[in-house]
Amino acid sequence: MAIQRMHHVGVVVDDLEGAVEFFAALGLEAGGKSEVTEEWAGRVVGLDDMRVDAVMVEAPDGKGRLELIKFHSPPIAGDEAPLPANVRGIRHLAFVVDDVRAAVAEVEAHGGELVGEIVDYSNVYRLCYVRGPEGIIVELAQELS
Numbered sequence: 001m002a003i004q005r006m007h008h009v010g011v012v013v014d015d016l017e018g019a020v021e022f023f024a025a026l027g028l029e030a031g032g033k034s035e036v037t038e039e040w041a042g043r044v045v046g047l048d049d050m051r052v053d054a055v056m057v058e059a060p061d062g063k064g065r066l067e068l069i070k071f072h073s074p075p076i077a078g079d080e081a082p083l084p085a086n087v088r089g090i091r092h093l094a095f096v097v098d099d100v101r102a103a104v105a106e107v108e109a110h111g112g113e114l115v116g117e118i119v120d121y122s123n124v125y126r127l128c129y130v131r132g133p134e135g136i137i138v139e140l141a142q143e144l145s
Helices: 016-025 039-045 100-109
Strands: 009-012 029-036 051-058 065-073 092-096 119-121 125-131 137-143
Touching (some): 016 051, 016 065, 100 137
Parallel strands (some): 092 137
Antiparallel strands (some): 051 065, 119 125
């Protein structure tokens, strides 16, 4: 058995449209919205009476995708305030952008915020973290050389 490639990362959100707009502002392209209510899907994820809306957003090169998921049922468990970057588990997504400062401005125009500072790392990358809807942390990396 060998992994062939990564297919997507699932991100659960309350505001599906807001999340789609946030990632579109970063340059990801949204597919159509789908409603998933079939019993087989609930069996896969281990939830009874599952009903979700989902939108797949994809990087322009087609090599990175996020599935943005809004659960209508069952209710979301363990809802907490946005967590800091050092909490265990998947804490951020990273994207290469052509201009970090322009990307941050676009994120802020869509209600996101800069988490720390924009910094240059060894003249290789300009980096920052931004927080978007649902507290999602996104690392932005601009190649400098």
